[in-house]
Ligand SMILES: Nc1ncnc2c1ncn2[C@@H]1O[C@H](COP(=O)(O)OP(=O)(O)OP(=O)(O)O)[C@@H](O)[C@H]1O
């Protein structure tokens with residue numbers, strides 16, 4: 523199992539959700555987050571220096587999926603979330619060792 527964490531533009535969320543609709547995946551967690559990438563948000567020049575003035579609002583999409591589902595899901599997200607401008611976001615993938623469905627006690631892939 524892997525956890526896909528995609529940080530995307532809020533205005534791309536509906537497109538991303540639509541792109542994932544027909545794929546066989548179970549749950550998804552959405553969080554509104556604030557952050558910056560290499561451009562450090564919106565920057566402002568003052569006395570020759572550049573300051574970060576804001577953390578930009580993004581949406582964090584988290585999905586724990588079977589290993590074989592990672593690539594199809596990630597490629598759909600990349601395609602749907604890309605505008606081509608800076609700030610399109612980022613995807614991180616990390617291993618997940620356990621999952622438990624609280625209602626039934628099922629574990630791991632059966633719990634997804
Ligand atoms: N290394 C990182 N660690 C954690 N979160 C990150 C990281 N890089 C980006 N993010 C998150 O992703 C959001 C979007 O990042 P962004 O797309 O601007 O990345 P970037 O590296 O600056 O790429 P680009 O040059 O395309 O803008 C950030 O606001 C932040 O929330």
Ligand SMILES: [Mg+2]
Nearest residue numbers: 559560561609
């Ligand atoms: Mg950036």
